[in-house]
Amino acid sequence: MHTMLPDRSAHSYAHPQQRRILSIVSTLADLCVCPHCRNSLDRSPTVWTCTGCGRQYPVTEGFVNFAPEIRHQGGLGQLGMEIGFLVRFYETVWRPAFVRSMGRNWNRALTPELEDAYLLDHVKPAGGPVLDLACGAGRWTRTLVQRFGADSVIGFDLSFASLRACRVANPDAPLIRGNAWSLPFADGTFGAINCSNSLQLIPDTPRVLHEVGRTLRPGGTFTCFTFRRSPSNTYRLLQGTVERVMTVRAFRLEDIELWLNAASMELIDVSGPNLALLFTARKLG
DSSP, rough: BBBOOHHHHHTTTSSSSHHHHHHHHHHTTTTOOOTTTTTOEESSSEEEEEEEOOOOOEEEEEEEEEEETTTSSSSHHHHHTSHHHHHHHHHIHHHHHHHHTTTOTTTTTTOOOHHHHHHHHOOOOOSSSSEEETOOOOOHHHHHHHHHOOEEEEEEHHHHHHHHHHHHHTTSSSEEEETSSOOOOOOOEEEEEEEESSGGGGGGGGHHHHHHHHHHEEEEEEEEEEEEEOSOOHHHHHHHHHHHHHHHOBBOOHHHHHHHHHHHHEEEEEETTTTTEEEEEEEOO
């Protein structure tokens, strides 16, 4: 049985900002399970405890932390998202430079407006909430919140610095800390999942896509923005250098499709200029 957040003892004496955060966290109560054994959770305002394996997940800064054992994961690219001042300059400096080099976007054919338009056209929730997987500073979370409402969108990331920035951009959306290859959600939780400009950062792509497929409802969409592997040997030298320095990767579309199929998803749309890869998959079932 779940132990609900106590309304009076936790909320009545808290600062208004703390009460608001506790209220947002409480909306996650029936969505989350233990990421290790998928049993239910006993919840208090400060820690959630698995009823099966006994693992504890602290509520830190208003984020339920489902990866307390992980300080950070991945290489230089992921580590950069743990540094507060880099996260603050992400949209204006870091991301445009990364997209230009990884995506061969020197002509700026891929614009933020095009990214937003793709999301708005292709995210089709199948009767459930929307997960913004590896949400970063909340750039695409904001787009989803504007379309579907803060009550229907959850931001998820491993970086505390990114989650703090995402909260500023989306003060009313629930946010969770965890890792993408072991999602703290039951099977078929989400109507749609989005992962924008992050898949290339996360280790073990097939496992991540398996988790996406597991937690999607039948008919739900998975939208993604990442990067194609350059077919040009000349440009591949530059792209490969960025991959090695940042510890990221570009993908072959045939590999993506293979992994999607293994996760019970079918590829239904592929787009994107230059080496930018925008795609949508649908959960089968």
